[in-house]
Amino acid sequence: MARLSKIVLIADDNSANRYVACRSLRHANFVTIEACSGRGAVEQARRFRPDIIVLDMNMPDQSGLTTLEQLRADPSTASIPVVFVTATAHSAFEQKQAEELGASAYLFNPVRPDTLVAVVEGSIERAHREQS
Secondary structure, three states: OOOOOOEEEEEOOOHHHHHHHHHHHHHOOOEEEEEOOHHHHHHHHHHHOOOEEEEEOOOOOOOHHHHHHHHHHOOOOOOOOEEEEEOOOOOHHHHHHHHHOOOOEEEEOOOOHHHHHHHHHHHHHHHHHHHO
């Protein structure tokens, strides 16, 4: 049975960024869960199986790329779409790595709430089409 509300995991070590993302997505009728580290994101993804993960590229314990690699290596989380969000400039190489690991999108903070909602909705829809 399909869930009525889509679950979004917001993984960011910056509490203000998590707050803004959660508020924006809740306003658009998403259910949000939070993690403040890469390892925490992997644990929450395994536990709740969200419809999508919004993942900060820079975490205190491990990079977003390492987190995404761990998610992709686990069959229970491998197909969850991931949208990267970062506040710092990253090289084209890092963006290409994220893309090769299957990131759905790569956004820069501050992200406008309507942009975040649109990217999350579009990424979920695209993932559902690809899995069908």
